[in-house]
Amino acid sequence: xxxxxxxxxxxxxxxxxxxxxxxxxxxxxxxxxxxxxxxxxxxxxxxxxxxxxxxxxxxxxxxxxxxxxxxxxxxxxxxxxxxxxxxxxxxxxxxxxxxxxxxxxxxxxxxxxxxxxxxxxxxxxxxxxxxxxxxxxxxxxxxxxxxxxxxxxxxxxxxxxxxxxxxxxxxxxxxxxxxxxxxxxxxxxxxxxxxxxxxxxxxxxxxxxxxxxxxxxxxxxxxxxxxxxxxxxxxxxxxxxxxxxxxxxxxxxxxxxxxxxxxxxxxxxxxxxxxxxxxxxxxxxxxxxxxxxxxxxxxxxxxxxxxxxxxxxxxxxxxxxxxxxxxxxxxxxxxxxxxxxxxxxxxxxxxxxxxxxxxxxxxxxxxxxxxxxxxxxxxxxxxxxxxxxxxxxxxxxxxxxxxxxxxxxxxxxxxxxxxxxxxxxxxxxxxxxxxxxxxxxxxxxxxxxxxxxxxxxxxxxxxxxxxxxxxxxxxxxxxxxxxxxxxxxxxxxxxxxxxxxxxxxxxxxxxxxxxxxxxxxxxxxxxxxxxxxxxxxxxxxxxxxxxxxxxxxxxxxxxxxxxxxxxxxxxxxxxxxxxxxxxxxxxxxxxxxxxxxxxxxxxxxxxxxxxxxxxxxxx
Amino acid sequence: xxxxxxxxxxxxxxxxxxxxxxxxxxxxxxxxxxxxxxxxxxxxxxxxxxxxxxxxxxxxxxxxxxxxxxxxxxxxxxxxxxxxxxxxxxxxxxxxxxxxxxxxxxxxxxxxxxxxxxxxxxxxxxxxxxxxxxxxxxxxxxxxxxxxxxxxxxxxxxxxxxxxxxxxxxxxxxxxxxxxxxxxxxxxxxxxxxxxxxxxxxxxxxxxxxxxxxxxxxxxxxxxxxxxxxxxxxxxxxxxxxxxxxxxxxxxxxxxxxxx
Numbered sequence: 001x002x003x004x005x006x007x008x009x010x011x012x013x014x015x016x017x018x019x020x021x022x023x024x025x026x027x028x029x030x031x032x033x034x035x036x037x038x039x040x041x042x043x044x045x046x047x048x049x050x051x052x053x054x055x056x057x058x059x060x061x062x063x064x065x066x067x068x069x070x071x072x073x074x075x076x077x078x079x080x081x082x083x084x085x086x087x088x089x090x091x092x093x094x095x096x097x098x099x100x101x102x103x104x105x106x107x108x109x110x111x112x113x114x115x116x117x118x119x120x121x122x123x124x125x126x127x128x129x130x131x132x133x134x135x136x137x138x139x140x141x142x143x144x145x146x147x148x149x150x151x152x153x154x155x156x157x158x159x160x161x162x163x164x165x166x167x168x169x170x171x172x173x174x175x176x177x178x179x180x181x182x183x184x185x186x187x188x189x190x191x192x193x194x195x196x197x198x199x200x201x202x203x204x205x206x207x208x209x210x211x212x213x214x215x216x217x218x219x220x221x222x223x224x225x226x227x228x229x230x231x232x233x234x235x236x237x238x239x240x241x242x243x244x245x246x247x248x249x250x251x252x253x254x255x256x257x258x259x260x261x262x263x264x265x266x267x268x269x270x271x272x273x274x275x276x277x278x279x280x281x282x283x284x285x286x287x288x289x290x291x292x293x294x295x296x297x298x299x300x301x302x303x304x305x306x307x308x309x310x311x312x313x314x315x316x317x318x319x320x321x322x323x324x325x326x327x328x329x330x331x332x333x334x335x336x337x338x339x340x341x342x343x344x345x346x347x348x349x350x351x352x353x354x355x356x357x358x359x360x361x362x363x364x365x366x367x368x369x370x371x372x373x374x375x376x377x378x379x380x381x382x383x384x385x386x387x388x389x390x391x392x393x394x395x396x397x398x399x400x401x402x403x404x405x406x407x408x409x410x411x412x413x414x415x416x417x418x419x420x421x422x423x424x425x426x427x428x429x430x431x432x433x434x435x436x437x438x439x440x441x442x443x444x445x446x447x448x449x450x451x452x453x454x455x456x457x458x459x460x461x462x463x464x465x466x467x468x469x470x471x472x473x474x475x476x477x478x479x480x481x482x483x484x485x486x487x488x489x490x491x492x493x494x495x496x497x498x499x500x501x502x503x504x505x506x507x508x509x510x511x512x513x514x515x516x517x518x519x520x521x522x523x524x525x526x527x528x529x530x531x532x533x534x535x536x537x538x539x540x541x542x543x544x545x546x547x548x549x550x551x552x553x554x555x556x557x558x559x560x561x562x563x564x565x566x567x568x569x570x571x572x573x574x575x576x577x578x579x580x581x582x583x584x585x586x587x588x589x590x591x592x593x594x595x596x597x598x599x600x601x602x603x604x605x606x607x608x609x610x611x612x613x614x615x616x617x618x619x
Numbered sequence: 620x621x622x623x624x625x626x627x628x629x630x631x632x633x634x635x636x637x638x639x640x641x642x643x644x645x646x647x648x649x650x651x652x653x654x655x656x657x658x659x660x661x662x663x664x665x666x667x668x669x670x671x672x673x674x675x676x677x678x679x680x681x682x683x684x685x686x687x688x689x690x691x692x693x694x695x696x697x698x699x700x701x702x703x704x705x706x707x708x709x710x711x712x713x714x715x716x717x718x719x720x721x722x723x724x725x726x727x728x729x730x731x732x733x734x735x736x737x738x739x740x741x742x743x744x745x746x747x748x749x750x751x752x753x754x755x756x757x758x759x760x761x762x763x764x765x766x767x768x769x770x771x772x773x774x775x776x777x778x779x780x781x782x783x784x785x786x787x788x789x790x791x792x793x794x795x796x797x798x799x800x801x802x803x804x805x806x807x808x809x810x811x812x813x814x815x816x817x818x819x820x821x822x823x824x825x826x827x828x829x830x831x832x833x834x835x836x837x838x839x840x841x842x843x844x845x846x847x848x849x850x851x852x853x854x855x856x857x858x859x860x861x862x863x864x865x866x867x868x869x870x871x872x873x874x875x876x877x878x879x
Contacts, residue, residue: 203757376726380715387714387755458710462771465674466727467700614695618677 020132021139024123028140054151061155090160091174092258095181098149099254102142102185103192108209109141110186110193114298115202124299134190134295142186150178157261166265173264173276177257180283187290194297207389214393218400253279373468377476384455385480391455394447395484402440402492406499427506431569433496434510438561441489441518449481449525450553453533453616460535460617470613474526474606482522489514509587513568516594520564520601521557527605528553533616560601568594625688626651627701627779627810628673633682635668642668644834645682650779650810650827655801657825658814661866665834666814667707670783673812674704686779700728703772707783707814709764713757717748717767720756721774728775735774742770746796761788769797773804780804782813786820798824822858832866 036047114120114137123133154174161170196205249255260275385391456463463473493514497507532549568590575586626649635643643665650656660666671677673684675691675698684691687701711720718739725735743752746766756764765788772780780801786794801824805811815821821828822842829839838848838861845861856864 372726372729376723380723384712384714459712461676461706464676465699465704467696468727
């Protein structure tokens with residue numbers, strides 16, 4: 001019997017729903033295990049430490065939950081909320097937060113699983129029930145988040161149960177409710193993904209999510225500073241808590257679940273079981289309904305229709321034919337294309353090759369005199385930085401942090417440096433502003449210069465196979481890396497002078513210090529970017545330099561800043577300390593010394609690594 | 620500078636080693652003016668590595684590659700200015716439009732801007748990309764990206780064109796278009812080297828064929844010369860027969876037997 005005959009005669013009954021789901025989940029588990037097993041030892045150690053840390057956090061939360069009763073009865077909490085009202089609303093608040101956070105987090109994971117992982121066609125084409133594929137995808141998306149949410153919500157709600165002496169059924173039903181709510185949230189997230197992808201291509205949605213994630217993480221990281229600078233007080237805090245308590249309304253299914261669980265805990269069986277079952281029924285209905293709907297929407301191609309509905313931009317009219325002047329003649333001689341078939345069009349386009357090879361044609365000299373490859377590379381890089389939201393998010397982050405800093409220090413009693421005004425005649429606050437301007441510009445620079453070559457990724461072949469001089473390539477990358485941080489540093493410094501009302505006589509000096517310091521740091525960072533260029537990445541967020549290059553670069557740049565700023569500032573400071581005043585000459589000496597150091601750092605390191613450029617992209 | 624008799628592509632004892640692994644082993648061949656040279660071999664035979672060394676993407680461990688008479692390692696700018704390259708995977712800047720990409724390539728080759736604009740319009744029209752010329756490359760199909768990649772390689776009218784699997788992912792119309800274009804370019808005196816898995820293309824298009832297997836160039840010549848080399852089938856052998864004979868076709872017959 002041939003192989004194909006034996007395959008055709010195999011029993012189709014083996015491909016049931018749940019065995020198939022199990023098979024697919026097993027596959028995911030196997031992929032995860034293989035990834036872990038084949039990863040580098042340091043990654044294995046890192047993952048193990050992370051898991052142990054999470055377990056530690058969970059255990060800690062369990063212990064903390066036992067202290068919940070004391071916390072709820074503390075007079076400190078009574079300043080903000082009514083403890084009795086808060087206790088009643090707590091399960092509703094936790095379940096509502098878990099439900100909506102599950103929808104949000106599952107959105108990104110399901111977007112990846114359904115549209116960007118490229119395995120859906122393979123799985124749907126295999127002899128497995130399509131429902132099993134969707135169910136497995138949903139469970140794959142839900143399970144990790146569900147485990148995380150349980151790790152943080154269960155200790156709190158279990159703590160609530162132990163503090164109030166709730167019945168054992170409370171704990172059991174709590175787990176069941178969390179499971180079904182997570183499934184319902186996952187189902188809703190899948191429909192939401194399909195509705196969004198119907199309008200916006202999946203890759204664009206993923207890029208936008210990346211930007212939103214970066215911005216949210218920055219805002220969360222700076223929340224303490226923001227609260228300080230915005231002057232948020234106790235009244236706002238208790239108002240926010242009161243708003244959460246108001247989630248406990250009779251029409252909210254989350255409130256049914258929360259109140260039902262509390263009633264079960266208290267032994268009020270009829271309202272407790274009734275409300276809880278109502279929630280469970282609704283969650284089941286939502287999960288099954290969304291699962292069937294998602295399957296249908298996917299199978300009918302509803303979500304793929306956006307590609308056809310996309311608006312087309314009107315085609316640009318062809319450029320009018322103008323003869324090429326002899327002065328700019330190149331190996332290419334162009335003729336208008338006739339409306340004949342492609343092959344005959346080619347005949348008119350391509351001239352007979354000359355017997356000799358010429359150098360590439362040169363641009364006519366015009367102002368500004370910037371070599372065509374440098375100009376082309378700069379235009380290309382700025383376009384890509386602006387257009388790819390994932391790149392943009394990396395660049396926006398330092399800008400946000402910078403502005404949060406400057407407005408925070410405006411409201412801070414201690415000003416920019418932690419010291420107010422002048423100490424022994426030294427304008428400490430001005431030095432603080434200089435340091436801050438350099439720091440925020442450097443943050444922007446670290447997202448540009450070190451990755452200037454790595455950012456090319458798999459497109460680097462285009463540059464490597466083109467006749468570009470290494471010096472042109474480095475110059476273009478230098479300018480693209482230097483100009484935005486320089487402009488940002490200058491704007492930031494100006495803003496600082498305005499906000500903190502510094503005397504403008506020192507503004508030109510400060511401006512030159514900023515520009516030259518960033519110029520030097522750009523040279524060092526770019527050199528490390530060339531030495532450690534890594535073209536192997538899939539997402540801009542995962543761009544990293546090879547090995548320890550990034551860390552060494554950080555140390556080198558910080559050391560440079562220390563030396564460079566000392567050269568700029570020490571002459572005027574010394575003069576001031578010795579004679580009691582700092583004349584213009586002292587600042588000029590500082591500019592000469594610091595300027596020389598900056599220019600050496602800007603030029604020498606990239607020149608040193610120039611020979612390594614030919615090796616970029618060779619493994 | 621090259622005279623008319625100098626081959627436009629010359630590989631002399633070209634070798635590439637990654638650590639202990641020899642990927643390309645002492646390969647020598649030439650491609651003359653007006654010639655289409657087919658480079659065939661099984662997966663992993665060393666075709667792409669050889670092509671990358673000729674284009675200047677990879678440094679050869681030993682040997683030399685010359686393009687238009689210029690040593691690729693000693694005079695890379697002149698060698699690259701004379702050549703156009705189409706890789707097997709059209710990795711293009713996804714957030715540029717085809718028009719912007721071609722303008723960028725024009726800048727890289729230092730072509731005058733008005734000439735680039737005109738050539739861009741002509742090439743987009745030739746490859747049926749005018750309507751999508753202002754759309755971002757990431758909205759293109761694989762075939763459209765492949766055509767954009769070819770348009771970029773043709774922008775500066777190269778004397779040497781090197782293509783790695785140029786027809787993969789193309790519809791029959793586009794594949795035919797590319798075959799016609801390659802023939803036209805060769806007829807005007809350019810040298811073309813292409814690697815392909817589609818033996819029909821090699822058989823019909825290529826003036827000479829080189830077969831590489833496990834890093835070694837096992838045969839080079841016209842189809843008739845290759846037939847003469849093939850002892851098993853005699854003069855009536857197809858390129859497929861020759862290819863399988865030279866690269867271990869017996870294994871395929873055994874697999875087919877198992878599948879029966």
